[in-house]
Amino acid sequence: MSDNLKRDAAEKAAALVSDGMRLGLGTGSTAAYFVAALGARVRGGLSVVGVPTSEATLDQARREGIPLTTLDETPELDLTVDGADEIDDDLRLIKGGGGALLREKIVASSSRRMIVIADGTKRVSRLGRFPLPIEVVPFGLRATQIAIEKLLETLEMSGEMHLRRMADGTPYITDGGHFILDAHLGRIDKPNVLASTLNNIPGVVEHGLFIGLATGAILATGQGLVELGQI
Numbered sequence: 001m002s003d004n005l006k007r008d009a010a011e012k013a014a015a016l017v018s019d020g021m022r023l024g025l026g027t028g029s030t031a032a033y034f035v036a037a038l039g040a041r042v043r044g045g046l047s048v049v050g051v052p053t054s055e056a057t058l059d060q061a062r063r064e065g066i067p068l069t070t071l072d073e074t075p076e077l078d079l080t081v082d083g084a085d086e087i088d089d090d091l092r093l094i095k096g097g098g099g100a101l102l103r104e105k106i107v108a109s110s111s112r113r114m115i116v117i118a119d120g121t122k123r124v125s126r127l128g129r130f131p132l133p134i135e136v137v138p139f140g141l142r143a144t145q146i147a148i149e150k151l152l153e154t155l156e157m158s159g160e161m162h163l164r165r166m167a168d169g170t171p172y173i174t175d176g177g178h179f180i181l182d183a184h185l186g187r188i189d190k191p192n193v194l195a196s197t198l199n200n201i202p203g204v205v206e207h208g209l210f211i212g213l214a215t216g217a218i219l220a221t222g223q224g225l226v227e228l229g230q231i
């Protein structure tokens, strides 16, 4: 069921792409359906270029035959299509469940539009049930974690923070060579404040709060597609 919903949202987004567009290609299982649908359109004659947000998406896009570029060659994009772990009614997101938040945020920030595709279960009235991914440099990990804990305390938030690990117990390493701390906050009452203050902590590279980036969303529910914002 969920996979069909993801595919529905992704195919709707792929239908929005027009000739000549410069695209940001998201990461994750829903974005992978978008890349597959886009690949089919490219093989049918659509002319686009894409910037992948992860090594995984880069590999998939290559296999699909989607012409690729970089933000150095093409620093301004028309549209990014990406998944999300949570989305609220103000189009604020938690992303990074798949670990690609840094490149995803750089690419989304370079795009005129960002459309989120997800199944409807990702829609929440308040962000925070999904653990917030915080990407940190390995150097000084413990000190950075303590600084984050202190910040959370001043914001009257609390929750366990876990270093993300692989199945074999070794730390998960992002495409940028960093670690991820997953902050289990339960609820984030002031995402905008948390987002801006987290970025002030030395050692924090980026976090999964995406605020003011998504311009629209296509959410697939059992009752059909629900659109938020501008599509």
Ligand SMILES: O=C(CO)[C@H](O)[C@H](O)COP(=O)(O)O
Binding pocket: 026, 027, 028, 029, 030, 031, 082, 083, 084, 085, 094, 095, 096, 097, 098, 099, 100, 101, 104
């Ligand atoms: O942010 C992400 C990767 O960093 C993904 O977009 C997010 O985790 C959603 O993934 P999925 O579509 O597999 O549920």
